[in-house]
Amino acid sequence: MEILNVNNLKKVYSSRFGGNHVLALKNVSFSVEKGEYVAIMGESGSGKTTLLNIIASLDKPTSGEVLLNGKSIVSIKEKEISSFRRNNLGFVFQDFNLLDTFSLQDNIFLPLVLSGKSYNEMSTCLKPIATKLGISNIISKYPYEVSGGEKQRAAVARALITNPKLILADEPTGALDSHSTDGLLRMFNEINNDGQTILMVTHSVQAASRAKRVLFIKDGEVFHQIYRANRSHEEMFAKISDTLTILATKDTRGDGHE
């Protein structure tokens, strides 16, 4: 079952008085199956952040549509967008985006509190997630008291606690050391094995090599994709590296088609 459909997405940024037009996304179409783990790779400026922002309903496309569970998120009213985002999407960011004024537990509770859940409900939701992510013992600490890896695990817990249809991860390993990166990626695999759909945007070949499918974006278009099939992490790593090399050496300016 397809959980996310992105159809002919186009995004043009124009300067305030309509002078300069910058084409961020030309024509992007792809879909994500339920339970899939998809990584989107691309260089800086390839349009992957724009793509993620549109899927996250933080930005509106110039044309095209995004369907989540068959429902168009482009046409959701401004008033409902926040609660839609809260209930359907979970976010993991590069710089964690935890609030220093809250303990880890309260940070994780934040989306639930915004949805008006009671404390007891929230506690019940939190327990299994905290145990799974291994943060039960530091849950009452504050973000500035714990390591980067622990912060990111708390952020993952915050993304998971609403039981979202889709987790959007923006460069989640970007601020982590190799040890923590490894831990986080293993965790992503685990939660994916539990049936959680994940869409991750990344630079890191290591991170992408853990995904079930990798999409390559260049100049605002989906340029190529690789399925894991039965490849090991190492084989996947090599395959992605090769593709990136081709991507970098082949001149595709002007037209993005192979």
Add this chain to the structure above:
Amino acid sequence: MNNLFFPKLAVNTIKKNGKFYFPYILTCIGTIAMFYIMCFIESNEGINKMPGADSLEQMMELGTIVIAIFAAIFLFYTNSFLIKRRKKELGLYNILGMEKQHIAKILFYETIIVGIFSIITGLLFGILFSKLILLIYTKFLSFKVTFGFSVSVYGIKSSLFLFSAIFLLILLSNLFQIKLAKPIELLKGGSVGEKEPKTKLITAIIGTICLALGYYIAITTESPLSALSLFFVAVILVIIGTYLLFNAGSIALLKSLKKNKNYYYQTKHFTSISGMIYRMKQNATGLANICILSTMVLVMVTGTMSLYIGAEDALKNRYPYDITVRKSFQDKSIDRDKLLQSVLDAISSQGRSIKKINDYKYLSFSVSYDNGQFIANSQNQYGNSEVLTFITADEYTHLTGKTIDITGNEVLACSNKRELDNTFSLFDKTYTVSDKLESFPMTSDFAMFLMNVHFVVLSNDVVLSQILNEQLEAYGDHASWPNYEVSIDIDGTDDEKIACAQAVDNATRDKVKDDNSIGYRYVNYTHSRQMRAKQFYTLYGGFLFLGLFLGTLFMMATALIIYYKQISEGYDDKERFEIMQKVGMSHDEIKATVRSQVLKVFFIPIIAAAIHIAAAFKMITKLLAVMNLTNVPLFFWCTLVTLLVFAAVYGEVYTLTAKIYYKIVG
């Protein structure tokens, strides 16, 4: 490098930082204009030539000094917000290769530009508005003087000198800060991660005790004279309590709210409580300052306003007759008929006719009341002292025309507050109150507004002299003597009445020379209500003017301090709100959170101030009674109106601040 490079850069920075610089410059201009106007009024020849203006000149001089000190503190304070905000920008200049001396140059030009601009504009506004303020001032004083438009050279000189000095000091302190700072620190500015504040339970408890004690004193003090001495104790206790409670109590309260899971984990409370805990850590002292300052403004404005509006009442209380002549018998015997005749002669020589006249001899002194017994009290002990005023039955008949029939130690009594018991003992002798009087013909005694006064009619002169002798023995040098008082209402205009009173004064004073039987001491005087009225209005008008003037300045200051606080917090909160938005907080929710947070920070101090005022209300009415004002409803309405005006101004600044704050975070 081009010579104009630094001045240009300075102008640009001022423009770029308009959100911070604009209110700062506005404050500078406002303060300078107000200082000039104060100097202008203080040194105004026309006013200083008026009778009774000596005290005014002193009062206004005091006002000038207060404004000068306040201006210095206040401009420094607002500047500290500015420089904190600017640190990042200056750090960037430093990293991009500017040396510290170049940064110093930018700061130098900035200060010069801001300084010159605000001094010139401030003086212009000051000169422009000085005439208007002067008119209001003379209106308050009931002075009928006409002034041409004039410029005070003294005012300009003083303002130039004072504000150049302040700007120079601000520049020096900024340079000093830049010199000490490292570029990285400059870049980081104020944004350093902070730990959650600890609960200081003991401090909170001490604060509560101080506040409770202050309130207790304010509410339970009954006697105006003890209110006078206890007022400052209460004020200091409340100030200490306010600081401690804002610092520790607020955090203790918020943390206890946070512990209440069902309350804390609600959308409206969740973000605002956790945010407030941090806010309070940084701002508690500032908020306490604002609270104290607002309370001061409110007390000052309402007090002076009530005094001024109630001046007419106060005059009538204090001087019920147009002319009052009082002479003390001391140990001499005076001829009251001779004295009365000289007063009457003086009045008729002025061509005035008498509308009403009372004359009587009485003995009045204060005693301590202790469980049915009156005993001699030692000096300066006002706690439970009461005043006894005696006249004889004959004197009562002379005053009222009514004959009364009492003998020996029987008395008639009339009290203003506490009633006398049926029998009481005075200097170990027992007196029986055979009847209570509804009213008493002589009520002019000033003491009756402050203390318990009993008017007692004695059966005859023998009893009176007996009490006098006992009293002379008990008090020695501090003893009181019988007085003879003549109270007269006459016809004529105010000026005629004043002239007449002057003539009476001269006539009775002359007697001192001719006749040794009339002693002259402070107990001997001639009062004219109309003359006193002028002094009242000069004094109270001066008070009111100063109260309003300083009140406006302080109010401007508090509002601005809060504005700066909120704006700089807005920049700190920006990131927080961005994160919350990403996690799924809607624009409306953010707006609501911002509103409730800003609202709390804005109105907690003013609500605390209102509570302080409510607690102090009774005590202040007692203090006003010392100043002859007994009209409590008047004071109540003045307080309410002032509070509302204050809240309205506050509300206006709040709306503006919330808007800008939202723009920053949204």
